Amino acid sequence: MKKIDIAARLRCGVAPVILASAMLSPSIAIAQDEPQGADPGVEQVIVVTGSRIARPDLTSNSPISIVSAESINRSGAASVEDVLRDIPQAVPGIGGQTNNGNPGVATIDLRNLTEQRTLVLVDGKRFTPYDKDGIVDVNMIPTALIKRVDVVTGGASAVYGSDAVAGVVNFILDDEFSGFKADAQYGLTSRGDARTFDGSLTYGTSFSEGRGHFIVNGGYTKQKALYQGRRSFSEFALGQADLQPSGSLTDTPGNIADTFPTICSQADIDDGNCYAQFSPNGDLGPVAGSFNFNPYNLFQVPQERYQAHALFKYEFSDAVTFFGRASYVDTKVQTILAPSGTFFYPFTINLDNPFLSDQARGVLGPLDTDGDGNVDVAFGRRTTEIGTRDSIYRNKLMQFVGGFRGDLGGGLNYEVFAQYGQVKRRQQYLNDIDFAKTQQGMLVRSVGGVPTCIDPSNGCVPVNLFGAGNLTPEMGDFIRLDLEANDKTTQFVTGASLAGEMFTLPTASTAAGFAVGVEYRREKSISRPDANLIAGNAPGFGSQSPVDAKYNVKEVYAEVSIPLLEGVAFAESLVFEGGLRYSKYSSTVDNLVTGGSFGNGFSNWTYKAGGEWMPVEGFRVRGLYQRAVRAPNLGELGEPRTPGTGDLETDPCAGANPVGNAALTQLCYDTGVPAGRIGTVNGPIAGQINNYSGGNPTLTPEKSDTYSIGFVVQPRQLPGFSASVDYFNIKVKNAITQFSEQVIVDACYEQEMDPNGFFCQLINRNPLNGSLSGGTETGVDASTLxxxxxxxxxxxxxxxxxxxxxxxxxxxxxxxxxxxxxxVDQPADIFPSYDCVGLVGKTCLRPQPKWQFIQNSQLDYGPLSVLLRWRYIGKLTKDDIVLNGADPADYVVPVIKARSYFDLSSTFDIEGGFQLRGGINNLFDKKPPIVGNDYGGTAENSGNTFPATYDPLGRYFFIGASVKF
Incomplete structure (x- = not known):
């Protein structure tokens, strides 16, 4: 078998890329004499992320950030997402600090273009997504087997296909590990909470005189919950305007939203802020406080993870080597929300209800306009007696990868492979209330002095929600609702490629390289929520729609790397790089709500062109243009219209907004405000309203153009130094989007001003009071297009x-x-664009500072190594101030100042294969910025801060140990 001097070629080819590529750990700067864990003399597979041409002299023309296994080890993180979210090319996606909107996974968002536009690979091959949205849960990647993580930003669809719009995250596994290694790590904060344990066992061996290699790995991770009530800065829900305790008007006593002149001031009525609150005896009076939901919410979600992985390869001959990987991951993640409630759904109350006081009947009586003895009200009552809303996500992944590769001679090599993966996902939603049973139990009459349900079916128990402490355990058991959804997502990919060398130009000494190949991919997702979720019978968890969708794609691609000049004046090297891919899609969507099937097909071309120029040794200029695409995922194609909850700051029809404006008043009436309600419409509650989301089977792929140009400096006069600067420009057209609720509302009332216009038709107001909060018939339709x-x-x-x-x-x-x-985002052509750099809020949901960096300083002294890491996050301004001209005085924190965090860690090697490590993250115990719970989006802004961007845990200690023999 042909032997390759890997160390020498790495120094000449890949090592300079690693050295120059935005290193997160300076310890990876020098190529080792042999790759860690490798058997001497055994040929290694060269992986250059961003290209299918695997040659040791090839360098990358895309900017690459590299996270080494040592960086992950030193970070104290139990999951790789905790490391990747800190790199400046990313913004924090969903992770362990996300409570609201966390579906029990961890995701990566490069360039703030959302997770759907970041492609996740393992050893250059797709990893199975966890659900219909096509997003990978990186918690399922085997951390103990990671050799490095390559992060390529910008389009890469010509090489890897759909989804590589923002970039590619490629996890390279150590498939040459030999020996036995046991590793364990434990961590907790200086306050003794947020405890995490991670352990793994890995065994690798060669056999058949080195022709075969087998690795098996098992891991266990457990992370305990940290409640927001455990930190002083998040003990109470604070308002952004004054940082005073606020909270939700869905409160334990129970509030009714309407016009009550005997209870509310005229100013509150004019502002649409009139509520009446029940006292324990059933009387209605002014609202006294609001519900503090913060202590129930989490800064660290509890999770438990089991992993098992096996890697195998066997060389039959130079021309045939079999390789394979099998992965099994079982994760359990629990998110916890404050107790459920009625959330101002519309309810009917009979005025002779014995649970109502005479005073309450007098207050509610004027609402009985038709004289039938019933009143329809928007009712908000927190059901604390039932307990917290717990979401339990159980994901089980199986993935199998296998294939053959080999050397055909003459500089040619090939690979054929197939892989199959599936994720079974069980979602349990506990301790919500049954809207239908709650309504049934609230319609009560006195029969012989005993409260009795008017409709006694279903074993009805009369329900008293009129005041704190009135909901008995028997009542709670009657209206309690647990829900469940079961999903299954499968992925099958197969392909074949041929790569090698072609001609050599007279002006160069190195042969041109090429790669050609074909791929076939099939994705399928089935979602089966239970009947109550489908019907939207759960006010606290909303609804889910069943999905049955699939698509397949057939692709062919080609790539070349052609040295044009070598060893001439002002051109030590000049190389052209090009690539082309054709993809043809077909899809089938079965609408499990309305029945019927929809088919849609589309095709697209992606390509790249660029190269590198080395005018003198030690200075390299690189540039690349890439056309990339993202095909609609199965959820975007196949999910039916589903009610849910969205964000809104301002409703033009609420309160006194339309008063005195005849055109706006009429438009509010025409879009669903009931007659006579202008001036009394309630605004968004805690910045939230009802919405709808759903798919669209007619969607087509979005396209992006990426330009990057930069240079790499490695002066011979300064050994050990390398620097790179790269400019990037990514433009996405025809992007698949869900308009934000505020965008839709503003478009209707400020731009279209036509009740029959496209955006005005997306607005469905509460038929009782004209607000945008209520039952499943109320909300803003934010479906995809x-x-x-x-x-x-x-x-x-x-x-x-x-x-x-x-x-x-x-x-x-x-x-x-x-x-x-x-x-810059532009929701549609009719809207102005807005630039979110340095901004955050309800429009710019994920913080995007102008400057971010990670700086590492490391000292190695014999067996001891000490690393100081500096994480910097630039300042951010409240987006409403810049985008809409809001008065900075409206916010206690109009500007979030820049933040620096320092982490200190060290390792100590002991003779015999032992290593000890430990560290302190957030060394100076710096608190996160406190801005209030309504400062930004509900998924990103929680606990009065942005817990995925800033550290809410505080000073964190970890200690670990490993032994290898």
């Missing part, structure tokens, strides 16, 4: 320098920084 344009531009900076001091001490410094220049 091709309409948006997105643009991201910026500059990535990277530098690394290492040198020795004497014979025993080595110092290493590295920095990875991004200056984001533009983060």
């Amino acid at each position: 091709n309409a948006a344009s997105l643009k991201r531009t910026g500059i990535d900076f990277a530098a690394a320098y290492q040198f020795t001091v004497g014979q025993d001490v080595r110092l290493q410094f590295g920095i990875n920084a991004t200056r984001t220049i533009k983060a």
